Amino acid sequence: MFNPSRDQVRSFFIETWRKYLAKEVLTPMETIAADIIALHPEYHALVEDPDAIDRDFPPEAGQANPFLHLSLHLAIEEQLSIDQPPGIRAAFEAACAYRGDRHDAMHDALECLGETLFSAQRNGAPPDGGAYVAALRRRAGLAL
Template sequence: MFNPSRDQVRTFFIDAWRKHTAREVLTPLETIAADILQNHPEYHTLVEDPEAVDRDFAPEDGQVNPFLHLSLHLAIEEQLSIDQPPGLRAAFDAACAQRGNRHDALHDVLECLGETIFNAQRNNAPPDGLAYLTCVRRRAGLV
């Protein structure tokens, strides 16, 4: 099972962006990461700083962890590629149509995924795929 450390995840995004901007050959996963970063110019300065691996982003200070945000985007892209949970791709396609913008629809899904992870951690239970899918469908206006 793939279980990278916080530093490995951060280094992955930093390296993917460095390779992208240097026009080096990217792995398929690095290509997805670079595409995600292209849609987040507000994070370019961060991922161009190798010291960012060690930065803290405390929620109690009102900070959003950009690496968590990017990681959730990456997870969603993987889920969409395999339609997991089943029906996610169709719900996402509906969200895209409803929002008129793929990135905005991804952020809707990201909110649902974050809520699902939070609830799983709070309840000390596995993530509820049905609740996740229902949330995405609700945001797409299907429920």
């Protein structure tokens, strides 16, 4: 998925969860996504609903977008697998040690990635990988 539409992303998560529950064979990416969904029981009803593709999650309603949350999880798992941006894997491992829980550390990384993407959009610039890694290192209590 290099530039999927909103509907394609949502369909991916919904179909992955359906296949997981049906004990069908999953692709490697679907396996990672199913593991992420499994960590979020609060989203299970959503990804079990094919009509969720059309739901909106406006920030002004105070509701986080579950599909965005799952997508950021998936993006970070991919980043960790190839250590891109450079240093993200070491920063994440430090965050895991600091937090004592991989999922809590993942949510720290999610916050850092979200801030990095927001800053890039606001400034009309590409995401700053170095700033992203540095932010996660700070959250892990590491000196820069």
